[in-house]
Amino acid sequence: MRCTYEDIMLYWSGELSGKRRDEMENHLKTCDQCRQMLSDLEALEQEVKTLPLLKPGKDLVQIALEKYERSEKRFWSLLPVPAFRFVAALVVVFILSVGYLLMNRLDQSPRPQERTGVPETSYVVSNQQIVRVQERVKRLEKRIRGNERKETRFARTTRIHRKVSLLRSELDNLKTGIVESEQFPFRNTFTRQRKKSYEDKTFNQLQPSHDHFLPLSGVRVC
Amino acid sequence: MMIPDERLIHMAHEGNQSAAEQLFRRYHDRIFSYLIRMIGDRGLAEDAAQETFFRGFRSLKKYREQGLFKSWVFQIAHREGLRVLKREKRHSMIAASSEAEEHTEREIPDPSPLPTEVLMHQEKTRCIERALEHLTGAEKQVVLLRLYEGLAFKDIARITKCPLNTVLGRMRNGVKKLKKALGGEDV
Numbered sequence: 516m517r518c519t520y521e522d523i524m525l526y527w528s529g530e531l532s533g534k535r536r537d538e539m540e541n542h543l544k545t546c547d548q549c550r551q552m553l554s555d556l557e558a559l560e561q562e563v564k565t566l567p568l569l570k571p572g573k574d575l576v577q578i579a580l581e582k583y584e585r586s587e588k589r590f591w592s593l594l595p596v597p598a599f600r601f602v603a604a605l606v607v608v609f610i611l612s613v614g615y616l617l618m619n620r621l622d623q624s625p626r627p628q629e630r631t632g633v634p635e636t637s638y639v640v641s642n643q644q645i646v647r648v649q650e651r652v653k654r655l656e657k658r659i660r661g662n663e664r665k666e667t668r669f670a671r672t673t674r675i676h677r678k679v680s681l682l683r684s685e686l687d688n689l690k691t692g693i694v695e696s697e698q699f700p701f702r703n704t705f706t707r708q709r710k711k712s713y714e715d716k717t718f719n720q721l722q723p724s725h726d727h728f729l730p731l732s733g734v735r736v737c
Numbered sequence: 738m739m740i741p742d743e744r745l746i747h748m749a750h751e752g753n754q755s756a757a758e759q760l761f762r763r764y765h766d767r768i769f770s771y772l773i774r775m776i777g778d779r780g781l782a783e784d785a786a787q788e789t790f791f792r793g794f795r796s797l798k799k800y801r802e803q804g805l806f807k808s809w810v811f812q813i814a815h816r817e818g819l820r821v822l823k824r825e826k827r828h829s830m831i832a833a834s835s836e837a838e839e840h841t842e843r844e845i846p847d848p849s850p851l852p853t854e855v856l857m858h859q860e861k862t863r864c865i866e867r868a869l870e871h872l873t874g875a876e877k878q879v880v881l882l883r884l885y886e887g888l889a890f891k892d893i894a895r896i897t898k899c900p901l902n903t904v905l906g907r908m909r910n911g912v913k914k915l916k917k918a919l920g921g922e923d924v
Contacts, residue, residue, distance in 0.1 A: 520909055521902070521905045521909070524890065524905055524908060524909070525890065528883065528889050528890055529889070530889055530890055530891060555916065556912065559884060559912060559915060559919075560883075560884045562861075562865060562919070563865060563880070563884035563885050563915075564884065564885060565858070565861060565862065565865070566770075566862060566865055566866070566885060567862060568766045568767065568770050569766065569769055569770040569773050569774075570766050570769065571765075571766075571769045571779075571782075571783050571786060572779075572783070573783070575765060575769065575783060575786045575787045575790055576761045576762045576765050576790050577758075578787055578790075579787050579788075579789075579790030579791040579793075579794060580754075580757075580758055580790070580794060582787075582791050583791055583794040583795060586795075
């Protein structure tokens with residue numbers, strides 16, 4: 516058996532499992548060195564156990580118990596009668612429930628765009644933005660006309676048509692938004708990202724429809 | 738007849754405050770002795786022991802029997818001792834021996850032994866206290882919990898929150914240093 520000092524210590528403290536303990540007992544019968552180590556440990560234990568038990572100058576358990584009782588009574592001492600405690604507990608539960616219900620109601624209240632029925636970007640407007648969109652629409656229309664002359668490929672023209680129709684609807688929304696924003700001036704900022712994401716989203720969702728195209732000659736719409 | 742710890746715990750769970758008090762009173766001196774040897778200052782050891790009992794009273798409701806109650810109390814005491822040491826940044830154990838010696842001299846209550854026997858006992862105690870000073874804080878904690886309190890290594894591992902092998906390693910080093918110190922002083 517391969518014996519370590521740790522095994523001897525565990526055997527000494529009675530923590531070796533049955534099989535290992537039997538092995539160790541057999542080993543100790545033959546190994547003088549291990550027996551010596553074990554007896555050294557036992558002797559040391561006897562010596563250390565002779566150390567006196569030190570006593571504190573005061574009754575620490577009593578002091579701790581008083582402190583514990585004070586801490587327990589701190590809250591309930593305000594309400595000495597059990598009936599009051601019950602009522603206080605009911606009031607706390609009621610306040611918490613009302614708070615919870617109110618929070619839920621606030622969460623479910625319609626957002627500004629839901630109330631107005633106007634897309635979020637529509638009431639975030641400024642004259643500069645309208646002018647920018649108008650200029651963009653003009654530029655695109657110009658490109659469409661140029662493409663017509665050049666008889667460019669169908670797909671590209673269609674994309675431009677879509678873009679133009681999108682921008683026109685955006686323009687309409689912006690114009691409507693001027694009126695709405697006066698009624699609900701909730702938000703006065705308009706980030707470029709939000710505008711872009713809205714455009715992209717709307718552009719991607721837009722299905723090809725004849726209504727959205729400008730009447731252009733020489734363009735076949737399918 | 739002494740009521741077993743388990744019975745007292747059961748009574749304390751049922752709301753018997755005096756059972757809880759009796760339970761902690763059993764470990765009053767043991768906890769204080771461990772803490773004074775660990776911290777090395779009487780006042781701080783008293784504070785730590787008091788806090789140990791306070792936390793014990795507070796947590797006794799939540800205590801579920803998983804091993805010895807003694808190891809549970811020592812776990813709280815050990816944590817309090819470490820907290821005090823951290824707060825005071827006092828890892829020196831110098832004061833411990835002088836304090837212990839002072840008590841040894843004061844607390845030999847039995848007048849029957851002969852003066853020579855008393856002197857020999859005091860001298861032996863002093864030697865062991867001095868030998869314990871050679872150990873590091875962690876080694877001293879393991880040695881005291883095993884040799885003085887008689888706790889199992891698994892319990893010590895739980896108390897000190899260390900792996901069993903670490904505890905065994907500390908015990909090995911501690912025993913080695915202790916034997917060397919005691920041998921050097923020819924006890």
